[in-house]
Amino acid sequence: MTSLSTVLKESWGLVEDRQDRVAQHFYARLFLSDPQLRDLFPVQMDVQRGRLLGAIVSAVQNFDSPEDIDGYLRSLGRDHRKFHVTPEHYSQVKVALIDAIRAHAGERxxxxxxxAWNDVYDHIAAQMIAGAAEDTEPPYRHAEVIHHERRGADIAVFTCRPLQPLKFRAGQYVSLECHYQPRLWRTYSIANAPREDGTLEFHVRAAGGGWVSSALVRRLKAGDMLRIAAPMGSMTLDPQSRRDIVFVTGGTGLAPVKALLDELTRYNRTRFIHLFRGERQDDDFYDRRHLDEIAESCPWLTIVRAVSDEQGYPGERGAIPDVVSRHGPWRDHDFYVAGSGAMVNATLRRLTEMRIPSTRIKYDAFTDA
Structure with missing residues (x-):
């Protein structure tokens, strides 16, 4: 019997080379059914056009084990409260989605x-609606920027204070919206463990075509207000583990790792921590001084920096997955990987080759798309 996942992938294959037209049809059908839905989306629809459709298709196509993703879908439903989504909107999206795919799939x-699309979408919607219904927290919080600092040509580190307390765990991420790009939300990791004063630190790199990241790096200033949605993500420390830890980071993937280090500095005495940072050139290692200060005060922390594109660099050179594999052995360690999608995927492949059990690997991939 053909699996549900296979049926879904086969059917999407009928329109995969016409995704842009499917997306245009989808939004046209959606807004025609309810013109007020347009107010839920950004002004610049060219930025948004593939996001919602792509997210739905990705969730549907990876529907091999519903029990494995139900927790994520519930958290996604809680997160979508920031868009003022109601249960009725889910049915409107389903009609537009299936109509768009059917219209471009042709005779096959x-x-x-x-x-198959009806059944899986209904399950996804039910889990997201349930997640939203069970959440008693506000859908988002307003936060004031209290400090903003450029740490490089395209990187900024800023601190903000939510007007209402935000409960989160070190390693989690949140969606941010700023008034420079209204209704455009992007996810960023919190770069600290929970603090008594409630402040949150973020590291942002201005991506080439990133509307939000560019605004947060180049335009944001102290006194500006942000909107911060509910925390998500499971790249958190395992409270039951006593294994040593390997952090593998690149770019602003440093942010969640700094949060995890922040938590560890408060109680760790027995676990050795190895932090591998990979960048293209030496100048890309922003926040070097603060990390070195942590290492000086915490003898259990070792930092290894490596560059991939600078020939005269005196330290480790090469892609960070290769550098990690040269050290070790690592079979009795927990791994946390954070950085660009390409870097994370390359690292996960290498860890698989090194026979690191997947149950001991947590990761987050960062993109402004």
Whole structure:
């Protein structure tokens, strides 16, 4: 019997080379059914056009084990409260989505495909609606920027204070919206463990075409207000583990690792921590001084920096997965990986080759898309 996942992937394959037209059809159908839905989306729809459709298709196509993603779907439903989404909106999105795929799939579209998309979408929607319904926290909080500092040509580190306390765990991320790009939300990791004063630190790199990241790096200033949605993510410390830890980071993937280090400095005495940072050139290692200060005061922390594109660099050279594999052995360690999608994927492949159990690997990939 053909699996549900196979049916979904086969049906999406009928339109995969026409995704742009499917997205245009989807939004046109959605806004025609309810013009007020347009107010839920950013002004610049060219930025948004593939995001919602892409997220739905990704969730549907990876629907091999519903029990494995239900927790994530519930957290996603809680997060979507920031868009003022109601249960009725889910049914409107389903009608527009299936209509768009059916219209561009041609004669090979059949009743089996239609039923599969209906069934899986209904399950996803039910979990997201349940997650939103069970959350009693506000959908987002207003926060004031109290400090903003450029740490390089395209990197900024800023601190803000929510007007209402935000409960989170070190290693989690949140969605941010600023008034420079209204209704455009992007996810960023909190770079500290919870503090008594409630402040949050963020590290942002201005991506080439990143509307939000560019605004946060180049325009944001002290006194500006942000909106911060509910925390998400599971790249948190395992309270039951006593294994030593390896952090592998690149770029602003340093942010969640700094939060985890912040938590460890408060109680760790027995676990050795190895932090591997990979950048293209030496000048890309922002926040070097603060990390070195942590290492000086915490003898259990070792930092290894490596560059990939600077020939005269006196330290480690090469792609960070290769550098990690040259050290070790690592079979009895917990791994936390954070950075660009390409860096994270390359590191995960290398850890698989090194036979690191997947149950001991947590990761987050960062993009402004």
């Amino acid at each position: 579209w059949n009743a089996v495909y239609e039923q």
